Amino acid sequence: MSIISRSIVVKFWLTMVLIVMIILFFSGLVQTRELKKLYYNQQMEQLIKEGEHISINFAGNRLYPLTGILKTMADMLSANIMIVDSEGYIKECQGMGINMSGGGGERINVAGHHGMPWKEQDLESVKQGRTITYRGPNSFFDKDIISVAVPVYEGQQVTGAVMLSAPLAPIEGRILDLQKITLYTGIAGIILATILSLFFSRTLSRPLLNMNMIARAMAGGDYSRQVEVKSKDEIGILAESLNSLSLRLQDKVAALERLDQTRREFVANVSHELRTPLSIMLGYTEALIDGLAHSDTDRQKYLNNIHEEILRLRRLVTELLDLSRMEAGQVNAEMHETDVAAVAGRVFDKFQAVAAKKGVELRNSLPSVLHPVLANPDRLEQVFINLLDNAIRVTPAGGVVEMTAYELKNELRVSISDEGHGIPPEEQPLVWERFYKVDKSRTRTGEGTGLGLAIVKKIVEAHGGSVEIASMPEKGSTFSFTIPKKL
Ligand SMILES: Nc1ncnc2c1ncn2[C@@H]1O[C@H](COP(=O)(O)OP(=O)(O)OP(=O)(O)O)[C@@H](O)[C@H]1O
Ligand SMILES: [Mg+2]
Secondary structure (H helix, E strand, O other), X not given: OOHHHHHHHHHHHHHHHHHHHHHHHHHHHHHHHHHHHHHHHHHHHHHHHHHHHHHHHHHOOOOOOHHHHHHHHHHHHOOEEEEEEOOOEEEEEEEOOEEXXXXXXXXXXXXXXXXXXXXXXXXXXXXXXXXXXXXXXEOOOOEEEEEEEEEEEEOOEEEEEXXXXXXXXHHHHHHHHHHHXXXXXXXXXXXXXXXXXXXXXXXXXXXXXXXXXXXXXHHOOOOOOOOOOOOOOHHHHHHHHHHHHXXXXXXXXXXXXXXXXXXXXXXXXXXXXXXXXXXXXXXXXXXXXXXXOXXXXXXXXXXXXXXXXXXXXXXXXXXXXXXXXXXXXXXXXXXXXXOHHHHHHHHHHHHHHHHHHHOOEEEEOOOOOOOOEEEOHHHHHHHHHHXXXXXXXXXXXXXXXXXXXXXXXXXXXXXXEOOOOOOOHHHOOHHHOOOOOOOOOHHHHOOOOOOHHHHHHHHHHHOOOOEEEXXXXXXXXXXXXXXXXXX
């Protein structure tokens, strides 16, 4: 186990042990005090009752053999019973190892006697009929005692006192018992705290340790791991946050990697596309400089080739600029209410001649009235041009290229279908990417840059629409796009 779990569990354990000990200490203290009070009061009351009993029944009564009775009673109560006269001189003293009757040889006064708890004023109080009590150490009996002095009456006159003393030992033993129970409870509490801490370490520190491991893995670039979320408490929330953090980081990193990859490919492709026309132009120019063109016709041909490459380069640069402008979100700036049918009609007219020359039949099947859309008409025209250009190029002589459109609830859907060679399903998603060409051999022979469809997709998406391909190899393809209606 690592430091975290150890410290948290140990802290928890120490806290619990401390709480258990504090509670037990104070409850023990209070209990001891209360018990002592209760017990002493009870014992005191008991002694007073016995004292009164002796005082009333025996002390002034000379019918009974007093010494014997006192002896028996002292044994029964495990106490010492003393009878003193009104001056405080001991007449009888029985119990707790003392057997003194009739004053013995010398007269002993309880007040001021070195071992007795009583003083002169105590005797005065008794004489006035009050019962007095004492609790504490006593050197006469050589132990802690509790004592009572009860007046003895003869008529209305106080003629002496009954004094009962009992050792405190029994209650001390009880308290020791209680303290032992408190101690055992404490030990049980500590064991319980330990068990709870172990349980706690499973439910608390284990998920924390797990999260720590996963956070470390994330720091090392591994976002694939997820914490198992079991609880709905603070730890569960933390685990969920960690999981969503890892997912988001994973997405971010993947997106960054994709972007980086695209950029690198893009730069490579652009360089390649720029280099090819440049080397062709270089070749023809050198041939011209070296006088390799022998006739005017040759020279003219070379110059035409160079001119063609320049046009190609200009187109490439224009398209790249268009793409980057669209990526910067500049299309939306010039949007206004546009009639798609009108735009399609203009492009149709432009391509009529090209199609006819190739022997391809071009059909405009758009309805003459369509719900207006919010669009940039020049960009929309570019979409039609790029799609028609592709369609006519791939369709052989005798084939048909058709433009259609229909209205959906919230958008227009425009399709351009051809009778070309089609696109294999696995290539369909790729044709929208910059510089992608299905037929690699056409790279050089045709004039395509592979940017047309990427531009189409960018324009359509900038208008809030989407693009789609349906194609059957050797039968033809249908390129569709949607564009939201103007509200
Ligand atoms: N109607 C179609 N039928 C079959 N394949 C097509 C069709 N339209 C496009 N493609 C394939 O998709 C590739 C990408 O098309 P895109 O229009 O982006 O580039 P291009 O036509 O090669 O060049 P550019 O449009 O920039 O002149 C094409 O090279 C072609 O292989
Ligand atoms: Mg194209």
